[in-house]
Amino acid sequence: GESVGLHLPTLSVQEGDNSIINCAYSNSASDYFIWYKQESGKGPQFIIDIRSNMDKRQGQRVTVLLNKTVKHLSLQIAATQPGDSAVYFCADDKLIFGTGTRLQVFP
Amino acid sequence: EAGVAQSPRYKIIEKRQSVAFWCNPISGHATLYWYQQILGQGPKLLIQFQNNGVVDDSQLPKDRFSAERLKGVDSTLKIQPAKLEDSAVYLCASSLGPSPYEQYFGPGTRLTVT
Numbered sequence: 001g002e003s004v005g006l007h008l009p010t011l012s013v014q015e016g017d018n019s020i021i022n023c024a025y026s027n028s029a030s031d032y033f034i035w036y037k038q039e040s041g042k043g044p045q046f047i048i049d050i051r052s053n054m055d056k057r058q059g060q061r062v063t064v065l066l067n068k069t070v071k072h073l074s075l076q077i078a079a080t081q082p083g084d085s086a087v088y089f090c091a092d093d094k095l096i097f098g099t100g101t102r103l104q105v106f107p
Numbered sequence: 108e109a110g111v112a113q114s115p116r117y118k119i120i121e122k123r124q125s126v127a128f129w130c131n132p133i134s135g136h137a138t139l140y141w142y143q144q145i146l147g148q149g150p151k152l153l154i155q156f157q158n159n160g161v162v163d164d165s166q167l168p169k170d171r172f173s174a175e176r177l178k179g180v181d182s183t184l185k186i187q188p189a190k191l192e193d194s195a196v197y198l199c200a201s202s203l204g205p206s207p208y209e210q211y212f213g214p215g216t217r218l219t220v221t
Binding site for chain 2: 089
């Protein structure tokens with residue numbers, strides 16, 4: 001069946017460093033991808049999205065890259081802060097979520 | 108702007124009992140979603156409403172789960188009878204319209220079935 005998966009369950013970074021969270025998808029017909037951030041005890045929160053006709057999209061401190069050739073997208077967080085500590089999910093337009101990557105930021 | 112409200116926040120029941128969750132979406136949001144999130148996994152879509160009509164319920168275990176949105180605003184999700192594997196967080200989300208409109212999630216209801 002269709003799937004959206006993440007490469008690493010946990011990512012630990014030092015405060016101030018850049019973080020890169022990866023995601024692979026299987027449905028080449030997916031037209032739209034979204035990154036969510038989920039803090040403990042809360043629902044997922046929209047971070048940034050990208051349409052399949054784009055390769056890159058930038059937000060505030062975040063950038064999403066889409067490589068349709070290898071069905072891969074990544075979320076880059078610049079100057080990672082303690083408040084960025086959370087689980088990050090990618091999802092496609094079929095509302096299929098990946099397993100999630102836990103980002104831990106240490107001082 | 109008020110967010111998506113859900114109640115209760117926590118519920119503990121025994122297997123074979125029934126339980127209901129309530130969701131109040133953001134005012135004006137036509138699309139409402141229910142997700143199941145098992146510990147350590149991503150949310151799984153159970154059902155999607157557009158106003159008071161069902162758009163997608165392909166992953167809803169219809170033998171025990173039911174959901175309704177009678178007036179196109181609030182929604183309830185029911186499980187009857189509950190099984191141990193139903194232990195999860197049940198998330199409600201709403202959006203102005205279907206994908207790609209941004210979804211806003213509620214805090215979820217944590218269900219423990221013993």
